Amino acid sequence: MFLKDYISDVVNGVSSLLxxxxxxxxxxxxxxEIITEQYPDNRATLKLADRFKGExxxxxxxxxxxxxxxxxxxxxxxxxxxxxxxTKFDITPEGKKKKAIDAFIYRLEMCxxxxxxxxxxxxxxxxxxxxFEHSVFDRxxxxxxxxxxxxKIKEGIE
Amino acid sequence: MNIxxxxxxxxxxxxxxxxxxxxxxxKIFRAAIWLLFSLIGIAALYFWMQxxxxxxxxxxxxxxxxxxxxxxxxxxxxxxxxxxxxxxxGKKIFSAMAALxxxxxxxxxxxxxxxxxYPSAKPxxxxxxxxxxxxxxxxxxxxxxxxxxxxxxxxxxxxxxxVIAMRPKNDTENISxxxxxxK
Amino acid sequence: xxxxxxxTKTTQDxxxxxxxxxxxxxxxxVIVILLSITLFxxxxxxxxxxxxxxxxxxxIRLGPNRVGPGGIFQTAADTLKLIMKEGLTPDKAxxxxxxxxxxxxxxxxxxxxxxxxxAKNFQIWxxxxxxxxxxxxxxxxxxxxxxxxxxxxNKYSLLGAMRSGAQIVSYELSAGFAxxxxxxxxxxxQISDIIASQENGWWLFKGHIPVxxxxxxxxxxxxxxxxxxxxxxxxxxxxxxxxxxxxYSGMKFALFFLAEYINIFIxxxxxxxxxxxxxxxxHIGHWESFNHIMDYIPSSLWFMGKTFFLIFVIMWFRxxxxxxxxDHLLNLEWKYLLPISLFNLLLVTVIAIxxxxx
Numbered sequence: 001m002f003l004k005d006y007i008s009d010v011v012n013g014v015s016s017l018l019x020x021x022x023x024x025x026x027x028x029x030x031x032x033e034i035i036t037e038q039y040p041d042n043r044a045t046l047k048l049a050d051r052f053k054g055e056x057x058x059x060x061x062x063x064x065x066x067x068x069x070x071x072x073x074x075x076x077x078x079x080x081x082x083x084x085x086x087t088k089f090d091i092t093p094e095g096k097k098k099k100a101i102d103a104f105i106y107r108l109e110m111c112x113x114x115x116x117x118x119x120x121x122x123x124x125x126x127x128x129x130x131x132f133e134h135s136v137f138d139r140x141x142x143x144x145x146x147x148x149x150x151x152k153i154k155e156g157i158e
Numbered sequence: 159m160n161i162x163x164x165x166x167x168x169x170x171x172x173x174x175x176x177x178x179x180x181x182x183x184x185k186i187f188r189a190a191i192w193l194l195f196s197l198i199g200i201a202a203l204y205f206w207m208q209x210x211x212x213x214x215x216x217x218x219x220x221x222x223x224x225x226x227x228x229x230x231x232x233x234x235x236x237x238x239x240x241x242x243x244x245x246x247x248g249k250k251i252f253s254a255m256a257a258l259x260x261x262x263x264x265x266x267x268x269x270x271x272x273x274x275x276y277p278s279a280k281p282x283x284x285x286x287x288x289x290x291x292x293x294x295x296x297x298x299x300x301x302x303x304x305x306x307x308x309x310x311x312x313x314x315x316x317x318x319x320x321v322i323a324m325r326p327k328n329d330t331e332n333i334s335x336x337x338x339x340x341k
Numbered sequence: 342x343x344x345x346x347x348x349t350k351t352t353q354d355x356x357x358x359x360x361x362x363x364x365x366x367x368x369x370x371v372i373v374i375l376l377s378i379t380l381f382x383x384x385x386x387x388x389x390x391x392x393x394x395x396x397x398x399x400x401i402r403l404g405p406n407r408v409g410p411g412g413i414f415q416t417a418a419d420t421l422k423l424i425m426k427e428g429l430t431p432d433k434a435x436x437x438x439x440x441x442x443x444x445x446x447x448x449x450x451x452x453x454x455x456x457x458x459x460a461k462n463f464q465i466w467x468x469x470x471x472x473x474x475x476x477x478x479x480x481x482x483x484x485x486x487x488x489x490x491x492x493x494x495n496k497y498s499l500l501g502a503m504r505s506g507a508q509i510v511s512y513e514l515s516a517g518f519a520x521x522x523x524x525x526x527x528x529x530x531q532i533s534d535i536i537a538s539q540e541n542g543w544w545l546f547k548g549h550i551p552v553x554x555x556x557x558x559x560x561x562x563x564x565x566x567x568x569x570x571x572x573x574x575x576x577x578x579x580x581x582x583x584x585x586x587x588x589y590s591g592m593k594f595a596l597f598f599l600a601e602y603i604n605i606f607i608x609x610x611x612x613x614x615x616x617x618x619x620x621x622x623x624h625i626g627h628w629e630s631f632n633h634i635m636d637y638i639p640s641s642l643w644f645m646g647k648t649f650f651l652i653f654v655i656m657w658f659r660x661x662x663x664x665x666x667x668d669h670l671l672n673l674e675w676k677y678l679l680p681i682s683l684f685n686l687l688l689v690t691v692i693a694i695x696x697x698x699x
Contacts, residue, residue, distance in 0.1 A: 010677060017662065024399045024661040036403040161363060187491050191438060194484060210470045214477040222480025226510060229487050233503055286470060286530055 053113045054131040056083075056106055058146040065154040066147055068125035070101040077120035082111045090152075100153055104146040109139060165206055173199035181253075184241045187232050194225045211286055345463040345641055373465055377454055381603055386416045388602040391649075392656055399660040420595065428591035431494060438492035443589070443596035446485035450603040452478045456532050457610045460620050460641035464532065471532035472524055475611055476517050479566065482604065483509040486568075486575065486585050489597070493588040501584025504667060505568055505575030511674045512565040512572075518682035519559035522552060522689040523615040526698060532614060539618040542625060548698050551688040556616045558682050563608035564655055565674070567601065571662035574670060609651035613644065617651075620644040 027033055037046065060066050070087045088102040104126075118128060126146070136142060173196050180192035197220045204213030245253075293301050352372070356365040390405070390413065397404025405412035430436050456471040458464040468474050483506050490502020524530060526548055527538045538544075544552050565572035576584030586597045613619060620640035624632045665673065692698050 010681070020661045021657060024657065027401050028395070028398045028657070031398070033401050034398075034403055035401050038403070038406075161367075185435070188435070188438065191484075191488060198481075210468055210474065214470055214473045217477040218473075218480055221484070222477065222510075222513075226480075226483060226487070226506060229484075229491075230503070230506060233487075233491065233499065286473075 048130045048132075052130040052132075053115055053128040055108060055113075055129045055134065056111065056117060056126050056146070057129045058104060058126050060148055060151055061154070064148060064151045066125055066151055067123045067154050068101050068104060068147065069123055069153065070099055071122065073120045073122060074117035074126060077116045079114065079116065080110055080112065082107050083117060101147055106144045106146050107142065108134060108144060109142040162206075166203075169199055169202045169206060172196075173203065184244065186242060187229070190225060190228050190232060193228070194221055197221050197225065211289060344639060345460040349463060377451060377465070380454075381451070381599065384606050385599040385602055386420070388606065388652065389416045389419070389598070391652070392602075392659075395653065395656045396660050399657070423591055423595040426591035428593045429588075431588050434494045434588065435492040438488050439588070440593070442485050442489035442492060443593045443600075445488060446482065446600040447596050447603075449478060449482045449485060450600045450607065452481075453604070453607045457607065458532050458536060458614065458619050459644055460639070463620075463641070467531065467533050470530045472520055472530045472535070472611075472615075475607075476513070476520060479604075479608075480509075480513055482566075482600075485600075489589070490585040493585070495588055497581040497583075497587050498585050501575045501581045501587070505585060508568070508572060508574060508670060509566055511671060512562045512678075515558055515674060515678040515682045516562035516566055518679075518686050519555045519562060520611075520615060522548075522555040522686055525686070525689050525693050526552070528693075532619070536614060536619040536621050539621050540624060541627070543616065543618040543621070543623070545616045548689065549692065551685050551692060552616065554681065554685050555689065556612070558678055558685070559612055559616070560651070560654065560658075562678065563612065564658055565670070567604045567608055567655075569601075569605065569655060570659040571664050572670060573659075573664060574667055605652055605655060606648065609655065610644070610648045612651050613647035617647045618643075619647075 039046070058066050058068060070085055072085050072087075075083045075085050084105040084107075086102045086105065087099055089097045090100045092098050113128070115128060118126060134142070176192045176195035176199060180189050180196055183189040183192060197216065201213045201216040201221070204210070204216055292299070293305055296302050353365070353369065356368055359365075360368065393415070394404045394412075396402075405415035408414040408418050430439055453475060455466040456464065456468050456474055458467075486505045486509075487502045490498040490500075490505075493499075523535060523544055526544060527535045529535060529538075539547070541547075545556055548555075568575045574584075575581075576586065581587070586594055589597060620643050622632070622635035622638060622640065622643050624635060
């Protein structure tokens with residue numbers, strides 16, 4: 001009985017080790033499994049994951065219009081004060097005052113890329129870009145104004 | 159003075175020098191290392207005499223076995239890194255006399271046979287098969303009886319080791335019970 | 342035909358015509374020393390690169406690929422870096438032993454090179470107790486490690502050295518028994534005799550299952566003896582920082598590193614010699630034509646091919662298996678490997694006496 005256990009121990013041990021070696025041997029002989037990205041060389045063909053979050057941007061359409069109403073929901077949602085929205089009042093053609101953004105200030109150096117601002121935005125004005133090449137020579141360049149100069153809010157967005 | 163004798167004197171100098179350092183060193187680990195070099199020197203002397211089997215056995219038994227054992231016991235001893243006090247005068251005189259007596263005794267033994275003749279190279283040719291046959295032969299110059307006695311001694315030593323290392327049975331039960339409780 | 346055997350013979354003849362026999366012998370010794378040091382340096386460079394490449398491929402990575410085409414000069418660059426680094430000696434270390442230890446380790450590795458047959462009649466010293474010489478000298482390698490561990494005056498080093506000592510002393514036994522199986526079958530300790538006995542087939546194929554078991558035991562035991570993963574408890578990074586070479590830097594560290602790879606090469610060369618026929622080409626019984634075709638491949642290539650195959654297997658182990666715990670390590674040796682190898686030796690002895698092997 002003892003001998004039987006002993007032999008089955010040895011056989012089980014060896015077979016499980018061989019199983020492991022089969023897996024690594026498979027990887028060794030199959031070079032197409034290699035997942036290394038040779039980054040600076042393959043910049044043109046670089047594939048990033050779909051949900052990769054790199055930087056908050058505000059998309060503008062061809063008329064230089066965005067959909068940000070200046071509601072500051074994103075500013076409130078941000079856990080570490082990355083976003084600061086400065087609002088102004090535009091005069092509409094009807095003579096009414098209308099709230100609009102003057103500057104959407106985004107500090108990339110403080111951003112943790114947590115995505116809370118994106119989910120908080122009621123009008124889908126901002127989104128995340130899969131972009132990770134953020135290094136610059138001056139830290140002040142990381143403080144960005146997301147709305148383009150002369151841009152205005154799209155018609156029909158309240 | 160040919161290369162062979164130069165080698166002989168170099169090896170002898172290594173053995174004696176390392177031996178002197180082994181007994182005079184105040185650090186116990188260094189003493190063990192010097193002893194090791196001295197024993198390696200003796201193995202080298204065997205190689206020089208072209209009795210390779212004895213040389214290899216010298217290394218396996220003394221260097222690989224005994225010195226490693228000594229080093230392990232030094233490792234497991236407390237405060238073994240400290241320098242030892244230099245011995246008292248009486249001890250020094252006593253050890254010097256013991257060494258002198260040893261030299262005189264060995265010298266006397268050598269003088270009874272050939273004296274300090276120049277060691278001639280390759281006086282005998284013991285190959286491994288002959289050593290093996292001799293070791294297990296039952297004829298008048300065979301070593302089967304000492305061999306078996308030594309193996310009995312080793313067996314007894316091993317059984318003793320196992321008994322010392324074994325935990326008493328009720329102890330293990332207690333421990334397993336405790337383990338179950340904690341689980 | 343240009344072979345290593347002819348080169349050595351021509352060199353010796355030429356030296357004997359130019360110099361007196363003593364002088365010729367001295368010059369030959371110097372040449373051998375230079376050649377073996379060159380071999381060491383080359384092996385260090387090649388094996389470290391090979392290890393990194395194998396590790397990368399097994400872990401689905403690319404490995405070093407920046408220095409030179411495919412990264413082949415990576416280890417040369419690393420060596421250059423190590424040469425330029427300062428070799429620090431800790432203040433409270435035993436300075437003499439601390440500096441001596443790397444050289445002891447290297448010297449042992451160099452001594453082990455002597456009886457290895459690299460090609461047909463190309464061997465430094467065909468000593469008549471070849472295999473015993475190897476097992477006796479390899480028992481010395483633990484000394485350098487113990488010395489390094491003690492002299493560093495560091496608890497991690499000391500623990501690493503003690504673990505490594507316990508490990509080497511215990512695994513030496515089953516490695517020795519695995520070697521003995523071949524000695525029993527051959528009836529000789531001499532390396533050239535052992536290779537000659539495999540002329541009609543390697544022992545791995547001739548000796549039935551017991552020799553295959555012995556081969557597996559040998560590979561496991563020498564992996565442990567060279568302190569390689571999964572048996573690298575002596576330098577377990579996650580527990581002991583770097584074990585016995587924690588305090589070493591610069592070239593002194595490089596010597597330890599080099600010695601590890603040289604030792605791997607040597608144990609694999611010995612394994613190839615004992616079980617896979619050394620430089621002997623693949624011969625199958627009495628298939629004369631097949632044997633003749635195999636003879637066209639140079640013997641040095643056969644030797645290197647087998648050795649590097651075994652080195653690859655050991656690297657494969659390293660990058661597949663997790664590290665053993667220290668009590669499991671000793672259990673494996675004393676409760677599994679040793680009884681199995683004893684029983685196996687008995688089987689092989691029966692086979693050898695009855696003449697059941699091919």
